[in-house]
Amino acid sequence: MDETESTYLKHCRKVVYMGHCQFLVTNHPVQKKGKHLKQKADHRTKPKHRNGKSMFAMVKNLKVVFGANLQRAKMATWRCIYGKSKDTLEARNDIKHMEQRDVLHSEPIEKGSHYLSPASYTLSKKEKEIMFECLESIKVPSRYSSNIKSIISTKDKKFINLKSHDYHVLMTQLLPVITRGFLADNVRATTTKLCVFLNAISQKIIDLDSLAALQEDVVQCLVSFELIFPLSFFNIMTHILCHVVKEIDIIDPVYLHNMFPFERYMDVLKKYVRNRSRPEASIAKGNGTEEGKGTLGRRAIMTTDNDLFRKVHFTVLQQSSLVAPYIEEHQAIVRSENIGKSDAWITCYHIDTFPAWLRQHLMGNETIDRQLAFLARGPSCSVSTFQGYEINGYTFYTRAKDKKSTNQNNDVRINAIRYDSTTSMYYGVIDNIWELDYGPLKVPLFRCQWIDDSGSSVVGPMV
Template identity: 20%
Template sequence: MPIAEYDDILDIVHELLPPDSKLLDNFYQSRKLLEGLGMPYVKIDVCYNNCMLFYKDNENKEKCDFCKANRYEDGGKKIPRKVLRYLPIKDRLQRKFLPVDHEFRQQANAFRKNTRVSEEPPSILTGDEMQRHLDRFVGDSDTYGKLHNWTHALCFRQLPYFQKLLLPHNIDVMHNEKNMAEAIWNTCFDIGDKTKDNVKARLDLAQICNRPSLHLVQRNNGKWDRPRGPFCIGKDDKPTILKWIQDLKFPDAYAANIRFLPDNVWRSLAEVSYFYRQLCAKELSKDVVRSLEQNVAVLLCKLEKIFPPGFFNVMQHLIIHLPYEARLGGPVLARWSYPYERCIQKLKKKIRNKARVEAAMVEAFLVEEYQKLASIHNVLCQMSYGFRTQVTSYGCYDINGYRFRSEKYEKGRPELTTINTGVCVTSYDESDNALEYYGVIEDIIKIKWEGSIKLELVLFYCRWFDPTPNGLRRTEDLGLVEIKHAARLKSFDPFVMASQVTQVYYLSYPCKKKELLPWWVVYQVAPHGCVPRNTDNTESMSSEETIHEVYQEEGLDGTFVIDLGDALDTIISSGFDEITDPKDLETIEKAAVQDEGYDEEDIEEEYESTEEEEEPMDEEAEETYDPNDF
């Protein structure tokens, strides 16, 4: 709102008030009053090139010590070229691998062929050790790529306390999880240029790994075939899955459980999912973090047995460090990018003066703080008079970042493409043991109290599923919850307050196995920062428009324990796909020219050797891998 418009509104209000009213006259007086609440911000001049702050000992300097740029704009007035606005915290808050004896280390052909690992894992360097490492190698081009890969040192290492930090670097779990999920999806569905199981990856696999069943095969007519990996969804299954996804209805703004892969592969991918769910929970116990640290290396090794070497880049290997960082830095909620990116997006919407972007953001932020302090209502007195005897039934209700709809409402609108009827409420027994009840909303009822203050209570009338072992089963090591949709809980109060529930949705299995048909998989829904506005105003209501909290699951029960996946050593290809892309064929021809000295008899011998039982290898023929060399 422009200042002039604000002043005009105050003038109109003054005409309606008595002459001795203490209402402020204008925007300037209002601003001065708010400043008295004790939540100021400090403006600090900054070098235009971000070299230094004109602060404390440098407060009176007019040029940057480093780039010599002027502090002020050209002209008579001292107008700083760039300003930092600092919100003081005080005023607001007064508030890596496997164990040495692990069996995977001695499997010479399960990972890199003819290789066993005998050395201990690399140790985590202290700040002083890392600094000595950097001083030795940074700028040393002769040893680059041999002894190190350092190109430069971070500017933060100039800080006097940086070497003392236990967690000097922080991996962004948000981008790590996103990139990992995209790599798995694109590879399992063999999506064009996005899959990591391409021709180049198979050529690398032939050089690095002992998996002849996945080597490229040339037919008698000269055409090349690529054996289909056990991790790839079959061509006949893809339409089934896509049709299943098309028929699914998710909650608003959400868009899954695919069981067409071999069980050993599916289970490994489910363990990846459970790893991230455990890691990203709001609460992390020491036992959970310890189990994550102990098993994350095994999890990555299982993925190495499944996917080709080309699947793994830096982002996949960074997973090994995430549990260690969680042990030092705590839950990821204050360390990943979600809250910062959402906050920046929110602040950008508040910009009114584009000539002073930072100032406009800070001013709008302060106004919000003032409003929160001023919003105090006395509702107990009004509640004592009782509520109205008539209630209102609604079809939709928005609360806590969720959009709920009643089953009655959705059945009357077959054109809806989403489903928002699933709910979960948690109760506790005398021993403080949690019991979750899952249900479906049948109706939404709102109760109102008499009085001047808008005081109301919304209740959900629900049909509840049986929470006993007869109707609910859990796979604890995967974090999987399933309910039998025909089992009902009759002796239970159907009403629950809307503010007490979280949203879930139920997924049937795409495959038609009899043992799976009666069961639905339960998925918890994460609330959104902003629920899309309803368009049907006659049968919907909204208690909140924006939620500022970033959603994470509560602390999950149990610890992260995975099996060794012995069946992964016997997986083979599930068919062949002809290679027709000209670029892929060109890549194969180039590789054939480079390897023309490699005799075909060697290939046949290599293939035949895999059909025989693996014999002990001479230690001289083995390659010993030392992780400290990298």
Template identity: 25%
Template sequence: MNISYSIWPVIIIPYNFPPWICMKQPNFIISLLIPGRYAPGSDMDVFMEPLVDDMYDMFVHGVRTFDASKGEYFQLRAAILCTISDYPGLGYVAGCTTSGEGACIECHQFTRSLRLKKGSKTCYMGHRRFLHANHPFRFDADSFDGVVELESSPVPLSGKEILKQTEGMQTSFGKDPSGKKVTKKRKCKEGEPINIWKRRSIWFKLPYWKDLLLRHNLDVMHIEKNVCDNIINTLLGTDKKSKDNLNSRLDLQALGIRSDLHPIEVEDKFYLPPAPYSMTSEEKKLFCKVLNGVKFPDGYASDIRRNVQVNEKKIIGLKSHDNHVILQQLLPLAVRRILPENVSAALVRVSNFFKQIYSPVIRVSDMQKLEAEIAETICLLEKIFLPSFFTIMIHLMVHLPAQARIAGPVHFRNMYPGERNDEGLPMEVQSTTPFFRNIGRGLAGKYCVALDHKTWLQAHRYVLFNYDNIDPYLNKHIDYLSSTGLQNKHEIDRVHHETFHEWFRLHVTEMGDDEPEEIKILAKEPIMAANKYNSYTINGFNFHTQSYDEGRPVQSSGVSLMAETTCFERGNNDCRVVGNKIYYGIIKEIIELNYSNRGNIVLFKCDWVDNRIQDKWVRTDQFGITTVNFKHLFNTGDNISDEPFILASQAIQVYYVQDPVDTEWFAVRQSKPRDLYNMSETEKDDLGNDTEVSIILPDVHPNSTMNISVEETVFVRTDIDGIIVEANKPKTKNNGKGKRKV
């Protein structure tokens, strides 16, 4: 059954909750349901009026409310901070246009738009005016539209300016039951400023609305989806969705720019020269194979392999979160081995932009830098893609950092929370002391095993060396070894690593009851019987062993660790060098040590890629993408001195994507934990949340600065052939008496 009908829910989200429950659906307040077969349009104000009246009363007069914690009454007041909707919905709420020549609410009457006659679309370019005054792109007329750019970027309108522009506006509410439009839009005369306002929004009835710095959010979720669709469909040349077709080339020819890409008429057909982003049939298949070969961690994303048709060179049926993952994680991997370097660099910059804009913690200085970077990135895209590529969604990227500077992280300002419901899994918080406080839980395959001595020693040794308060004992043992006449620091470190556990047990026994409780538990050593798991959840990640992953549509066995390492200069055993290194591995076993039934510690035993020689088996390319080779491992646990274990609490989940060209290498992509917030002890105490854990998870795969010149751009690929397309057939329109050409 196909029923054309819509319901628009209007949801109020209270922002004075802790961040881990603020955007959860149980705390949403459904204030309105707007029914109708058609979008409400200007009638949105009619439906919103009861809500606006209530919010006016809440702000001006307040509501007498009882405070149970203090046992007294107080006057509860509330205010609407901003609205969140997709871009067409923003037009209904704000009372402005979101398409046509004045489509950008931030640029308002100064929106740079261009009507493409052949494609019958409006494009939005002219992003050089968002660059700083001396940027070389401003003076590079040949690479852009043939004009030097001297204008500055437009300033968003204040609330008072909007009130002035909408003063005296008359609005006719209601619709014709037949669905016909009541009035026809009046076209602006030449030289007349663009009027983007359809009416004065009812929200201006609120006394504070005109003073807000940000009244309506640009929804990052929908912007990201549309940007990703634009890129993928254009790269793959998807029929009827690609922004590069005959009409696009004819519009380019009419504009008199980028002559190398103009269509060439061949009898009754046209030859389209290859653009810098064009791909051959085999390259398109290679692009699709990258996406088709990906397995994500459990709960991280849907299985997009079912959406990828390799032989047909199509990607269909993607949801918003699928686009989110592809654009931020997979697109750089797919293009870096196929497209020219500068084209790949521009697309990787778009990917990195969305990674940074989604950051849960933002700084004003970072957003100011990002604002300059995205303007330059879109200008790079203008040098690469055709004008038809630049829809309003591409343009809106340039305004996202400014909104983040005003309103904070986009997690609290996009539509994802309203379109999903994730209650999460309860964590087991148990044990007697902070170190043995188990903040995870086993999910599957729990069974008891007897550990061999080598595995037992390696696990116990790692626990000791990674205990937070172990440093005084480590120093005592090193001082003791130094007094025994060992030759150099290298030899002391070797003996220290091999014998510390024995010395520590004897030393704590001698000290008796003077030692802290945790130290006494550690000195008693774990028993030889341990629990093993196939799956374990901690820090917001679901981890699997490699064997448990086999045959499943997920990849949850990838793990990484940022650790402090000590090494010695070649030929000098007394010169110790300390630094941080990132390790990448695959979980082989999940083991829970039992310290005499007084405390448990969960560890992951892993196969680690050999990273002892820089850029040999772990390397980072010019785009900041790290790749690893699992043919070369170390610390596998074969030798008793190996360190194959890490604490489960230290693990950062990653997943690996096979290189489509060199199949021995795998690109590293970092997963993101859900509902994990880094809070200070003071904040946790104030909130009274005894089970919430403050954990700092470092970004083991930070965005690297790409050392690629933005001055050089490839306008045409000379290594591949163009395509031949049929001439466009003239459109026909039915005038009621027959069909005629238009």
């Protein structure tokens, strides 16, 4: 800490932390060529890492006052949060006082006012309109974040009512998208690189071999930011980014130390409470029914397409581990009785005849698993359809419902095995949601319009 460079800004009256080039690897080209804030060669090495005892001895008598975080500072610098901008007259005067970046010096005009020339990071009125139009058009899945429309003011071109998790989603996912096409190349590229870094360190699984590259990326971002943003931007919350990677190495991934995942989950649990005198029981009961349930537009229909119904039933059987041994047995029987037939013919015949064969094969067998007996018997001809369905905390809508919703819950993805045993990634939109009734067992299925990696489109079976 005592080797970390800090500067007191006279006009902003705050301490900032600059000179991040010293955190680069030894003999880095940026250090040797002076392509940083000081414009001269800098061969300093990064401060030594201290152990817990020495750090405690240094800070045990400090009084800590927490301030705004990095995400808020960055969005404010673009003047998207009212009254929070780091690009103020005082910040420009500090730049002038330190004799840096002449183009950003404030220019006095009549009646004591000053003109602040647009900087490379400043958004024009037209660019703000484009950015907020893009934000307004974004639809995210339920529980992914706040409704984007509720955290922006399109009229005032401001962000409003942002919570910690909203900043997280903006900085890790949305910011590179909404700023694409404007801002100077160096500003956009460096900002996107920082967003990629923040997204990487927020993952649940981090490869230890990638930590060195992540450390170099974030330091290069901060060195570039020193040439772009005002000096007041580099408070302690910005400087801490230099130490996040080391923190991951010592005390595990960042997501384990964030508070908002627990706060968001507590909000989910509170919604289960129906009896305030027994909140724990209400939460336990609600959490137990979270596995899968229809939520919107329930309607009962009688199936008339026997071919589709048979394929749907086969899809359910194919996904059950209890049925797997009987699938192999039936395929062996079909091959032995149809020698010389192609694999494609065998597969089609197996799909068409397996449900009836399984039912006949297990009829009267009282030693099999109860769930297997219900599956072999087959579903009721009365099928429940839904416009919305929740499974393990995830919400799914049909295409028709999704068009009317403020959220996007219509898209799915699956890694499927073809008839020739090759695998391919399929992306789809949900057309119909069925719930098959196997007695005490209810099985939801989605019928989707699929497209694979090659761009081929197909209406798929229920999955």
